Amino acid sequence: MGESRLVPWRFAVALFAAGLCCGAGNDFTFAIAGDRTGETVAGVWQSVWQQIGHEKPDFVLTVGDTIQGGNDATAQAEWIALRPTWSRWQIPVYFTPGNHDIWSEKSRRIYEKQTGRPSFYSFDYQDAHFTILDNSESMQLRQSQLDFLEADLKANRSRALKFVIFHQPFWLIAMMLGNTDVPFHQMMRKYGVTYVISGHVHQYLRMERDGIVYMLAGSSGGHLRGHDPVKGFDQGWFFMHLSMKVQGTSVQATVQEAGEPFGRGRSFTAQ
Numbered sequence: 001m002g003e004s005r006l007v008p009w010r011f012a013v014a015l016f017a018a019g020l021c022c023g024a025g026n027d028f029t030f031a032i033a034g035d036r037t038g039e040t041v042a043g044v045w046q047s048v049w050q051q052i053g054h055e056k057p058d059f060v061l062t063v064g065d066t067i068q069g070g071n072d073a074t075a076q077a078e079w080i081a082l083r084p085t086w087s088r089w090q091i092p093v094y095f096t097p098g099n100h101d102i103w104s105e106k107s108r109r110i111y112e113k114q115t116g117r118p119s120f121y122s123f124d125y126q127d128a129h130f131t132i133l134d135n136s137e138s139m140q141l142r143q144s145q146l147d148f149l150e151a152d153l154k155a156n157r158s159r160a161l162k163f164v165i166f167h168q169p170f171w172l173i174a175m176m177l178g179n180t181d182v183p184f185h186q187m188m189r190k191y192g193v194t195y196v197i198s199g200h201v202h203q204y205l206r207m208e209r210d211g212i213v214y215m216l217a218g219s220s221g222g223h224l225r226g227h228d229p230v231k232g233f234d235q236g237w238f239f240m241h242l243s244m245k246v247q248g249t250s251v252q253a254t255v256q257e258a259g260e261p262f263g264r265g266r267s268f269t270a271q
Contacts, residue, residue, distance in 0.1 A: 031243055040223070120133050
């Protein structure tokens with residue numbers, strides 16, 4: 001362990017007031033959009049983006065599967081056709097690649113050109129750090145991705161909040177069973193990651209393990225596999241997006257159900 005030093009209380013108060021400690025520099029909002037594709041339900045993506053646009057977050061994260069994909073010849077046209085949905089709001093979008101977005105080397109080049117983002121990267125927003133990974137062509141994270149992740153987290157260890165985002169939730173079964181000995185979770189603990197966020201399943205789910213929140217963003221247009229009109233909502237099968245409010249080291253996640261005709265517009269605090 002490093003050397004512990006006590007800070008005189010007057011100096012600590014001054015630092016807090018100046019927003020220089022305790023993550024006090026964080027004061028922003030962002031939205032998380034779920035999968036659009038995978039047996040797309042027409043109109044949901046546009047409806048979700050209408051809600052996001054009216055919320056005016058500082059930026060939006062996607063969890064992948066934005067286009068239907070699968071065909072190198074039509075991929076670019078799909079991206080171009082969708083762009084007006086988000087560009088009209090003039091909100092920065094940080095894309096994550098899904099298996100419908102990247103399936104070949106050509107589709108990767110198209111993805112990077114059309115989204116303006118690499119397939120994996122990281123960025124800072126105030127005192128929060130976000131790492132976007134690419135497991136579009138494999139459920140697991142390849143060793144190169146794990147190496148990038150660890151180096152990135154190590155370099156940003158002092159950041160107040162750290163979010164790790166990738167499409168396919170290989171962590172799901174282990175975390176549901178409470179198996180916290182897996183190497184990925186141990187890495188998250190080692191570097192103090194706050195949230196791990198994925199999509200792919202089209203179901204909303206949240207669990208906390210050792211202080212790390214693991215979250216599935218529910219569908220923003222992809223087919224709902226659990227479509228029971230009564231039980232489906234309680235089990236996370238509904239069209240939605242997430243509204244995230246960050247203040248200091250506190251993160252409040254609000255689940256926003258799509259409005260009519262795709263949902264009832266319900267919302268609740270994720271916990």
